[in-house]
Amino acid sequence: MYRSFFTLIACMLTSAPLSAEVVTSNDDGFVTRDTATVSANSMATWLALTKPGDWWSDQHTWSGDATNMALEPQAGGCFCERLPGEDVADGFSLDGSVQHAAVIQAHPLRMLRMRGGLGPLQGEPATGVLTITLEETEDGTRIVWEYNVGGAMRYEIAEISGAVDSVMTQQLHGLRDHLGGTRDPATSDEASPAPE
Numbered sequence: 160m161y162r163s164f165f166t167l168i169a170c171m172l173t174s175a176p177l178s179a180e181v182v183t184s185n186d187d188g189f190v191t192r193d194t195a196t197v198s199a200n201s202m203a204t205w206l207a208l209t210k211p212g213d214w215w216s217d218q219h220t221w222s223g224d225a226t227n228m229a230l231e232p233q234a235g236g237c238f239c240e241r242l243p244g245e246d247v248a249d250g251f252s253l254d255g256s257v258q259h260a261a262v263i264q265a266h267p268l269r270m271l272r273m274r275g276g277l278g279p280l281q282g283e284p285a286t287g288v289l290t291i292t293l294e295e296t297e298d299g300t301r302i303v304w305e306y307n308v309g310g311a312m313r314y315e316i317a318e319i320s321g322a323v324d325s326v327m328t329q330q331l332h333g334l335r336d337h338l339g340g341t342r343d344p345a346t347s348d349e350a351s352p353a354p355e
Contacts, residue, residue: 290303
């Protein structure tokens with residue numbers, strides 16, 4: 160089922176807050192950051208990260224089904240979503256598509272960086288850079304998930320930053336749970352320095 164622009168805004172603004180943090184906020188934008196430590200090694204974590212259809216929330220898609228999402232982890236690659244067409248009695252359906260973000264750097268097993276306005280930010284001049292870093296630890300892999308948003312937008316920064324923070328954390332927790340969760344729950348949401 161296709162979700163409208165306004166439905167996505169409502170979902171973002173009413174999502175329950177999780178444990179991510181808005182680490183910077185000003186008149187020009189904001190930065191959200193969250194961390195999770197998974198028991199999987201960096202190879203398994205990277206392979207799962209690059210298959211968002213397996214762990215992204217259906218609620219935060221345009222099609223209503225995360226299995227329509229795909230990611231090509233190469234510079235210039237697309238983090239995209241297929242919008243299945245609706246069958247009609249006297250014709251055929253035409254599929255649509257959404258580009259959520261474009262890959263601008265892919266360093267397998269270490270870092271993935273994408274540029275794009277996710278969710279309702281897609282309809283604004285503002286854009287964001289999502290940087291996901293992986294660091295192998297004794298217990299598995301630490302994932303740092305940072306979304307840096309800036310530019311003109313029609314939203315109040317304090318309101319939209321909290322909503323985006325919540326949604327970004329939900330996606331990271333989806334990836335974490337898909338990988339089997341953490342070995343040490345006490346370290347799953349610890350603060351981490353900004354990625355280089």
